[in-house]
Amino acid sequence: MNRFSIAGILTGFVLFVSCKEKKEQKDDPVKKFVLSSTMPVTIDTVKTCNIDNAITLSGEVSFNENSVVKIFPRSSGQIIESKVTLGDKVQAGQVLAVIKSADVAGNYADLSSAEADIAIAKRQLDNQESLYKSGISSEKDYTEAKQNYQKTLAAKQKIESVLNINTGSNATSGGTYSITSPINGYIVEKRVNTGNFIRQDMGENLFTISNLKNVWVWANVFEADIPKVKEGVSVQVTTLAYPNKYFSGKIDKVSEVLDPANKALRVRISLDNSELLLKPEMFAQVLVSNQLDQKAICVPTKALISQNGKEYVIVYNSNSDMKIAEVDILKTTGDKTYVNSGVTEGQRVITQNQLLVFQQLLSQ
Incomplete structure (x- = not known):
C-alpha cells in the first residue's frame, strides 16, 4: 500500500469522526429549566375581579x-425607685415604682395611735363589764364603755380604709408604697423618673399601659373623598416600616365633624x-376599597416582575413547563393589580421567588 492510500484512509477516518461528533451535537437537545425542590415557590390563580376605585388616606x-x-399617683411624695422603662412588658401586679x-x-x-386607743378602751370596757356584773357599776357606765370601744374600732377602720385607697396593699410603716400594674401589657408612656416629686392632684399620669394586641389607626379624609368613606368599608393599611405588608381591617368609626385646622374628617380603623408589629405614632397609609361594577383580569401585585420599564409574570403549568408573560397593567390597588392583557383567567402565576425563576428562564 503506497503512502497516498494511507493518507486517504486517514483523511476519511478524520472526516467520519468529525461528522459523527457533529451529528451527536445536533441530536443533543437544549436542556430546559426544571424547578427543583430546593427552590420553594408559591402559586396563585389569575382571576376576574371587580375593579376597586380605591383612595389612599394618610x-x-x-x-x-x-x-x-393610665396610672396616677395615690398619694403625694417622692419617687425613690423607678423599676420600668418605656416599652417594657409588664404583668398584672408588677411593681412599677416605689x-x-x-x-x-x-x-x-x-393608725398606731388608733390601736393604742383601742387597747385603752378595751381595758375600760372589761373593767366596766366586771363591775356591772358584780353590781358595783351601773348599766349606763357599762354601755358608755362599749360605745367608746366601738368608736375606737371605727376610727382604726377609717384610717385603714384611707391607707388602702391611697396606697393599696403595698405600703409600709416607713411611709413608702408601691405603684403596680393593674393589667398585662406594655409601658407605652412614662412621665416620671427616680427622684421626681409628685402630688396626688397632679394632672398628668405617671404611666400608660396598653396590651398593644389591638391598635387603632386614625386617618384623615378630605372633603372630596367623604362620600367614598363609610363605616364597615374594608381597608388595607401599610407602614413605612413594613411597606410590602398589608394589614386588613374595616372602618369602625367616622367622625361627624371636620377638623377646623385641616378641614379633614377623621376615621378610625381597628387592627389586630x-x-x-404596629407601634403607636407610626405613620400609616390607609387604602380604602370601593368596588365598581366594572370587572378586569387581576393578578397578585407581588407576582409582578419589573424589567426595562415593562412588567412580567411567570405563568406556571408544571415544574418543567413555565413561561414569561408580559402584562399590560390597567391599575394597581394594594395587593391586586388589574391587567388589560398578557394572562387569562384560570392561569396560575408564581408569587414567591418569581425573580429567580425569571432569570433562569431568560438564560435558557
Missing part, C-alpha cells in the same frame, strides 16, 4: 383607648396586632 397608629390604663410619702407615714402614725 394616618397614624394609636393606642386602642378601650384597652389602655414612692416615699409623708402622707402615708402620717396615716401609719394615726397580635404580632406586635
Whole structure:
C-alpha cells in the first residue's frame, strides 16, 4: 500500500469522526429549566375581579383607648425607685415604682395611735363589764364603755380604709408604697423618673399601659373623598416600616365633624396586632376599597416582575413547563393589580421567588 492510500484512509477516518461528533451535537437537545425542590415557590390563580376605585388616606397608629390604663399617683411624695422603662412588658401586679410619702407615714402614725386607743378602751370596757356584773357599776357606765370601744374600732377602720385607697396593699410603716400594674401589657408612656416629686392632684399620669394586641389607626379624609368613606368599608393599611405588608381591617368609626385646622374628617380603623408589629405614632397609609361594577383580569401585585420599564409574570403549568408573560397593567390597588392583557383567567402565576425563576428562564 503506497503512502497516498494511507493518507486517504486517514483523511476519511478524520472526516467520519468529525461528522459523527457533529451529528451527536445536533441530536443533543437544549436542556430546559426544571424547578427543583430546593427552590420553594408559591402559586396563585389569575382571576376576574371587580375593579376597586380605591383612595389612599394618610394616618397614624394609636393606642386602642378601650384597652389602655393610665396610672396616677395615690398619694403625694417622692419617687425613690423607678423599676420600668418605656416599652417594657409588664404583668398584672408588677411593681412599677416605689414612692416615699409623708402622707402615708402620717396615716401609719394615726393608725398606731388608733390601736393604742383601742387597747385603752378595751381595758375600760372589761373593767366596766366586771363591775356591772358584780353590781358595783351601773348599766349606763357599762354601755358608755362599749360605745367608746366601738368608736375606737371605727376610727382604726377609717384610717385603714384611707391607707388602702391611697396606697393599696403595698405600703409600709416607713411611709413608702408601691405603684403596680393593674393589667398585662406594655409601658407605652412614662412621665416620671427616680427622684421626681409628685402630688396626688397632679394632672398628668405617671404611666400608660396598653396590651398593644389591638391598635387603632386614625386617618384623615378630605372633603372630596367623604362620600367614598363609610363605616364597615374594608381597608388595607401599610407602614413605612413594613411597606410590602398589608394589614386588613374595616372602618369602625367616622367622625361627624371636620377638623377646623385641616378641614379633614377623621376615621378610625381597628387592627389586630397580635404580632406586635404596629407601634403607636407610626405613620400609616390607609387604602380604602370601593368596588365598581366594572370587572378586569387581576393578578397578585407581588407576582409582578419589573424589567426595562415593562412588567412580567411567570405563568406556571408544571415544574418543567413555565413561561414569561408580559402584562399590560390597567391599575394597581394594594395587593391586586388589574391587567388589560398578557394572562387569562384560570392561569396560575408564581408569587414567591418569581425573580429567580425569571432569570433562569431568560438564560435558557
